[in-house]
Amino acid sequence: MLRLRGGPSLPPSLPAPAGPWGEAVPPFPPSQVQNDIDIYSLTVDSKVSSRFAHTVITSRVVNKADAVREATFQMELPKKAFITNFSMVIDGVTYPGNIKEKAAAQEQYSAAMARGESAGLVTATGRKTEQFQVSVSVAPAAKVTFELVYEELLARHLGVYELLLKVRPQQLVKHLQMDIHIFEPQGISFLETESTFMTNELAEALTTSQNKTKAHVRFKPTLSQQQKSPEKQDTVLDGNFIVRYDVDRPVSGGSIQIENGYFVHYFAPDSLSTMPKNVIFVIDKSGSMMGRKIKQTQEALIKILDDLSPHDQFNLISFSAEATKWKPLLVPASTENVNEAKSYATGIRAQGGTNINDAMLMAVQLLEKANREELLPAGSITLIILLTDGDPTAGETDPLKIQENVRKAVNGQHSLFCLGFGFDVSYAFLEKMALENGGLARRIYEDSDSALQLQDFYQEVANPLMMSVAFEYPSNAVESVTQDAFRVFFKGSELVVAGKLRDHSPDVLSAQVRGQLHGENITFVMESHVAEQEEMFRGPKYIFHSFMERLWAYLTIQQLLEQMWVNTSSRGPPGGHPRPQHLPRLFTGRAGTAGTGISWAGRLDATPSQPPSPSSPLPSFTCPQNTPAVPNTPAVPAPIQAPSVILPLPGQSVDQLCVDFRRPQELVNLLSDPDQGVEVTGHYETAKACFSWIEVTFENPQLQVHASPEHVVITRNRRNSAYKWKETLYSVMPGLKVTMDKAGLLLLSRPDRVTIGLLFWDGPGKGLRLLLQDTDRFSSHVSGTLGQFYQDVLWGPLDTADDRKRTLKVQGRDYSATRELKLDYQESPPGKEISCWSVEL
Numbered sequence: 001m002l003r004l005r006g007g008p009s010l011p012p013s014l015p016a017p018a019g020p021w022g023e024a025v026p027p028f029p030p031s032q033v034q035n036d037i038d039i040y041s042l043t044v045d046s047k048v049s050s051r052f053a054h055t056v057i058t059s060r061v062v063n064k065a066d067a068v069r070e071a072t073f074q075m076e077l078p079k080k081a082f083i084t085n086f087s088m089v090i091d092g093v094t095y096p097g098n099i100k101e102k103a104a105a106q107e108q109y110s111a112a113m114a115r116g117e118s119a120g121l122v123t124a125t126g127r128k129t130e131q132f133q134v135s136v137s138v139a140p141a142a143k144v145t146f147e148l149v150y151e152e153l154l155a156r157h158l159g160v161y162e163l164l165l166k167v168r169p170q171q172l173v174k175h176l177q178m179d180i181h182i183f184e185p186q187g188i189s190f191l192e193t194e195s196t197f198m199t200n201e202l203a204e205a206l207t208t209s210q211n212k213t214k215a216h217v218r219f220k221p222t223l224s225q226q227q228k229s230p231e232k233q234d235t236v237l238d239g240n241f242i243v244r245y246d247v248d249r250p251v252s253g254g255s256i257q258i259e260n261g262y263f264v265h266y267f268a269p270d271s272l273s274t275m276p277k278n279v280i281f282v283i284d285k286s287g288s289m290m291g292r293k294i295k296q297t298q299e300a301l302i303k304i305l306d307d308l309s310p311h312d313q314f315n316l317i318s319f320s321a322e323a324t325k326w327k328p329l330l331v332p333a334s335t336e337n338v339n340e341a342k343s344y345a346t347g348i349r350a351q352g353g354t355n356i357n358d359a360m361l362m363a364v365q366l367l368e369k370a371n372r373e374e375l376l377p378a379g380s381i382t383l384i385i386l387l388t389d390g391d392p393t394a395g396e397t398d399p400l401k402i403q404e405n406v407r408k409a410v411n412g413q414h415s416l417f418c419l420g421f422g423f424d425v426s427y428a429f430l431e432k433m434a435l436e437n438g439g440l441a442r443r444i445y446e447d448s449d450s451a452l453q454l455q456d457f458y459q460e461v462a463n464p465l466m467m468s469v470a471f472e473y474p475s476n477a478v479e480s481v482t483q484d485a486f487r488v489f490f491k492g493s494e495l496v497v498a499g500k501l502r503d504h505s506p507d508v509l510s511a512q513v514r515g516q517l518h519g520e521n522i523t524f525v526m527e528s529h530v531a532e533q534e535e536m537f538r539g540p541k542y543i544f545h546s547f548m549e550r551l552w553a554y555l556t557i558q559q560l561l562e563q564m565w566v567n568t569s570s571r572g573p574p575g576g577h578p579r580p581q582h583l584p585r586l587f588t589g590r591a592g593t594a595g596t597g598i599s600w601a602g603r604l605d606a607t608p609s610q611p612p613s614p615s616s617p618l619p620s621f622t623c624p625q626n627t628p629a630v631p632n633t634p635a636v637p638a639p640i641q642a643p644s645v646i647l648p649l650p651g652q653s654v655d656q657l658c659v660d661f662r663r664p665q666e667l668v669n670l671l672s673d674p675d676q677g678v679e680v681t682g683h684y685e686t687a688k689a690c691f692s693w694i695e696v697t698f699e700n701p702q703l704q705v706h707a708s709p710e711h712v713v714i715t716r717n718r719r720n721s722a723y724k725w726k727e728t729l730y731s732v733m734p735g736l737k738v739t740m741d742k743a744g745l746l747l748l749s750r751p752d753r754v755t756i757g758l759l760f761w762d763g764p765g766k767g768l769r770l771l772l773q774d775t776d777r778f779s780s781h782v783s784g785t786l787g788q789f790y791q792d793v794l795w796g797p798l799d800t801a802d803d804r805k806r807t808l809k810v811q812g813r814d815y816s817a818t819r820e821l822k823l824d825y826q827e828s829p830p831g832k833e834i835s836c837w838s839v840e841l
Contacts, residue, residue, distance in 0.1 A: 379519025
């Protein structure tokens with residue numbers, strides 16, 4: 001518990017509204033902000049030293065009113081982070097805090113609430129964040145500085161580390177600055193930034209510098225850059241700012257880094273070949289899965305089945321009140337078996353109760369039978385993946401008994417991964433069952449991208465590289481270590497062991513990492529020179545020193561909490577958070593000086609409030625049907641439509657070429673340019689006259705953009721990111737910039753390359769649209785249905801009988817072109833009428 005010490009507080013005032021990211025929010029309409037609580041400075045300083053992030057949020061506010069006002073300091077921080085300090089500075093005096101044990105913290109928090117003091121609570125606010133909030137009373141003209149410090153170890157997922165910062169000041173800030181410093185002794189292999197609020201004006205305030213081992217990202221917007229428009233005082237800053245990166249990796253047993261008597265060992269060899277796996281998918285088809293849930297599960301399962309390797313074996317179990325297996329035995333992931341399984345998955349119908357116990361025991365029995373009959377390939381790994389959205393309601397319904405049954409059946413021989421769909425499921429029950437059986441759990445949030453969440457989870461466990469991994473260090477050098485044995489190591493992840501060196505340890509720290517690969521024992525051996533490592537971390541001035549001791553403590557506490565959780569009862573509220581992600585802490589107290597009174601309280605809670613109930617399913621878009629004319633009604637002129645594609649033709653005197661598809665075709669190779677390293681394909685539904693999806697694939701960087709009427713999905717390194725149309729996006733990675741504005745225009749631009757745009761057009765002729773810019777940069781090797789128009793194009797003379805018609809000759813083929821009015825979808829709906837030469841393909 002943190003507690004401020006000082007004089008008496010002012011009487012409690014009304015609760016203040018809140019807005020994340022360390023801002024002070026006044027309890028008044030936005031129009032009064034400038035006259036009341038004003039944030040005149042807001043800074044974020046994040047130092048990432050060898051994956052360990054130390055972040056300091058500092059907010060300075062002044063009360064411009066002539067009366068006491070209450071402000072709220074509020075911050076969204078990563079769920080895995082530990083708050084290490086919160087303090088306030090009032091008239092130059094700093095009021096720091098203390099930490100107390102959970103029971104005492106809870107007692108004091110309750111007492112503070114009973115006295116009516118302003119209070120704060122840490123609750124879950126999203127998929128990756130929790131919210132810290134403290135309310136304070138501020139005297140007229142008084143200035144208060146809030147400082148929040150938190151730390152986290154950046155975990156590697158699908159080949160990247162991710163630092164997430166929430167940015168939402170809710171008002172213009174005179175001095176707003178973010179600095180992210182990264183120091184990685186192994187070397188930074190790539191670095192990219194992404195923002196959901198960045199505009200072209202704000203992008204000028206973003207700078208990135210990088211060398212082999214260091215990187216610095218700074219964001220420092222001016223007041224005018226923060227404004228939505230010159231006429232409005234509202235800020236555009238509202239969303240996520242993300243930094244992603246990875247490091248260079250040695251072929252040996254990883255990297256050992258040493259600082260101030262502590263060490264950390266990072267192990268993530270990417271050169272190993274993937275082990276074959278035997279996987280059982282256990283799918284809940286109870287009545288509560290009906291509708292969008294079962295459809296998204298089927299969609300994800302079909303794509304996951306496609307990702308199985310021919311060396312893998314698999315089976316499916318679907319369950320409601322009873323469990324049913326697809327095949328009596330595991331089968332190889334051949335093309336024939338995968339296609340048959342996809343058909344089976346498509347036919348799953350949701351109805352009935354939820355018998356998790358029988359389904360799980362059936363899965364284990366399938367694996368055990370295959371093992372007894374020696375049907376499992378040598379050196380393969382066995383996985384069970386359970387997806388459910390509710391509590392057990394049929395068969396054995398006692399969660400403790402189910403966990404006991406599953407634990408005894410698995411007997412340490414298989415890895416269990418549990419996916420909880422939505423907030424009706426007892427996630428605590430699932431997480432404990434997974435942890436007890438060498439796996440982990442993940443909540444799948446009900447949204448339009450639920451299928452992608454399922455696919456991403458599978459990708460994390462799809463490529464096992466080693467089994468039974470154990471780290472060994474000489475006892476004369478190392479006093480203690482964190483967890484040093486792991487059941488499985490998966491591609492794209494990282495195993496981390498931290499430890500404390502003995503006072504008189506040898507000059508060289510040696511380590512061995514043992515494991516099993518394809519049924520054979522494998523050992524990695526490496527050494528690290530203590531003096532050299534110590535010197536490496538003394539140099540950089542901006543690095544947070546003594547971080548390795550804190551990293552060791554961070555891992556130790558997290559693993560102890562996890563072990564405590566496994567050893568406790570699994571019962572809990574359906575929507576409850578599974579286990580404490582933090583040390584339990586309470587922040588409360590009083591501080592006062594002459595004329596200034598502040599009372600405040602807050603805590604970190606292991607049971608966050610449940611998010612709002614899932615919204616009703618998003619309406620899925622379907623292409624407009626061609627409606628037949630009704631007999632005996634006056635003819636109504638057809639409205640002017642937007643064409644399927646508008647092509648700018650370089651070097652031509654004509655304006656633009658409007659292209660529509662009329663011949664039956666589904667999968668269309670729109671354009672391909674090997675010199676540019678880009679390919680664009682689409683699925684066109686001729687009967688409905690629109691694209692159901694358009695996909696852009698780049699060779700460098702290796703990246704795929706899949707656009708559908710529902711959303712845009714960007715896939716890189718097996719990692720999917722989904723964005724809804726008109727959701728602002730600004731992402732910069734080596735060799736590619738991806739932006740999307742409020743109008744929903746997604747632009748993919750590369751230096752000296754053609755810019756490709758994607759748009760979901762809401763005007764007449766609604767649907768997906770493709771845009772091309774800088775088309776003079778296409779190479780002579782461009783091809784495809786649209787790419788052909790960037791080869792040798794010859795225009796014939798105007799038709800003597802109708803000057804609205806002419807012939808277009810492309811690669812020896814003649815197309816009839818007609819001058820027509822069309823809607824330019826490159827303009828905001830309802831669009832702008834243009835006259836263009838129209839061609840039907």
